[in-house]
Amino acid sequence: MEGIDVADQDGRVDWTAVKNSGKTFAFVKATEGVSIKDSAFAHHWQTMKTVGIIRGAYHFFHPHTSDPVQQAKEFLKTLGQLEPGDLPPVLDVEVTDKGNSQTVINAAKQWLAEVEKALLQQTKKPIKPIIYTFPSFWQEIGNPSDFGNYPLWIAHYGTQNPSIPSAWQGQYLIHQYAGDISGVTGVSGRADLNRFNGLQLGDSGLRVKQLQQQLKDIGLYTDAIDGHFSDSVKNAIVSFQTSKKLQADGIVGIKTWVALLWI
Numbered sequence: 001m002e003g004i005d006v007a008d009q010d011g012r013v014d015w016t017a018v019k020n021s022g023k024t025f026a027f028v029k030a031t032e033g034v035s036i037k038d039s040a041f042a043h044h045w046q047t048m049k050t051v052g053i054i055r056g057a058y059h060f061f062h063p064h065t066s067d068p069v070q071q072a073k074e075f076l077k078t079l080g081q082l083e084p085g086d087l088p089p090v091l092d093v094e095v096t097d098k099g100n101s102q103t104v105i106n107a108a109k110q111w112l113a114e115v116e117k118a119l120l121q122q123t124k125k126p127i128k129p130i131i132y133t134f135p136s137f138w139q140e141i142g143n144p145s146d147f148g149n150y151p152l153w154i155a156h157y158g159t160q161n162p163s164i165p166s167a168w169q170g171q172y173l174i175h176q177y178a179g180d181i182s183g184v185t186g187v188s189g190r191a192d193l194n195r196f197n198g199l200q201l202g203d204s205g206l207r208v209k210q211l212q213q214q215l216k217d218i219g220l221y222t223d224a225i226d227g228h229f230s231d232s233v234k235n236a237i238v239s240f241q242t243s244k245k246l247q248a249d250g251i252v253g254i255k256t257w258v259a260l261l262w263i
Contacts, residue, residue: 001196001253003027004184005058005176008040011189015044015051018186025054025196025254027090031075032060034067041078049083054258056087058132063107064099072114082123084262089115090130090153094137101141112150127261130173135163143167148206153194155179171207172197173257199252203229211252214260215240 002022006013007029018026028044031037041057048055059075061068079089091111096104112129119127132153138144148167155176156162162175178193199207208227215221220236234250241248244259252260 001025001198003054003174003194003196003254004187004191005029005194006040006044006187006189006191008038009189010187010191013040013044013047013188014186015047015053016186018184019051019053021185023053025056025087025194027056027058027087027194030057030059030078031071033062033065034070034074036060037074037078045079054085054087054254056090056130058090058092059111060092060094061108061111062095062097063093063104064097068107068110069114072111072118076115076118082119082127085258087258088127088130088151088261089119090132091115092132094132094134094155096141101144104141105144105146108147125262132176133165135165138165155192169206171205173207196254196257198254198257199229201229201231201234201250208233211260214263218263 001024003025004018004023005027026048028041029038030041045055045057057079059071061071091108093108115129128150130151130153131147132155134155143165145167148169151173152168153174153176154162154164154172157178162172164170164172174194174196176192176194180190181193182190184191199211204227206227208229209225212221212225212233215236216225220239221233223232237252237256238248238250241256246255246259
């Protein structure tokens with residue numbers, strides 16, 4: 001459940017080679033602020049779909065120097081139609097632009113709300129964007145506690161166990177564990193390395209609760225929404241995977257997670 005992320009400055013990408021090296025997903029930069037559009041995005045976005053990489057797009061956020069709603073609109077215009085099998089859009093929150101913490105927090109909420117609203121209109125599904133950040137940056141803006149219902153992509157290098165801001169109760173979706181790595185198969189320049197945090201028998205917490213609710217909503221799970229990945233949760237996942245012609249191992253890897261997102 002390994003993946004990469006790249007932007008136009010990272011050089012050419014041979015997505016077939018990336019996929020053949022065992023990477024299952026990737027994020028590419030779409031936009032930054034209001035006016036910057038990544039020159040390689042359109043090519044990356046289409047090619048990733050063609051070769052069968054699970055694809056996601058991110059926006060580099062400027063909370064103080066650009067209007068957050070306009071940033072969201074430009075991102076959505078650049079992204080176009082989100083399609084079944086795509087990952088949710090990502091808000092990359094890692095600079096303050098010399099704004100204060102509350103400015104950053106309020107602006108992020110505005111961007112997220114605008115994108116959520118557009119995705120609901122477009123897909124008829126309540127898809128929540130992913131938040132990308134660093135533990136140190138989240139502390140810098142006061143460790144805000146009101147984003148825990150958004151999936152977390154955490155950047156923390158040199159460790160298998162990333163530090164998770166308290167809002168997410170120790171739970172995260174993706175760990176960016178290495179940055180600006182050269183020699184990544186298929187990438188002529190540099191790429192960041194990521195690992196999807198799967199769920200399996202014995203796990204517990206907020207993400208398992210969300211999973212139980214998803215399974216209950218589609219009639220595959222009838223037990224308590226208690227946040228414990230039990231045998232009955234595993235059996236429900238196996239049933240779902242079988243219905244979607246996925247590997248029926250009872251583990252929520254990225255393919256199963258995305259399939260559940262789009263039901």
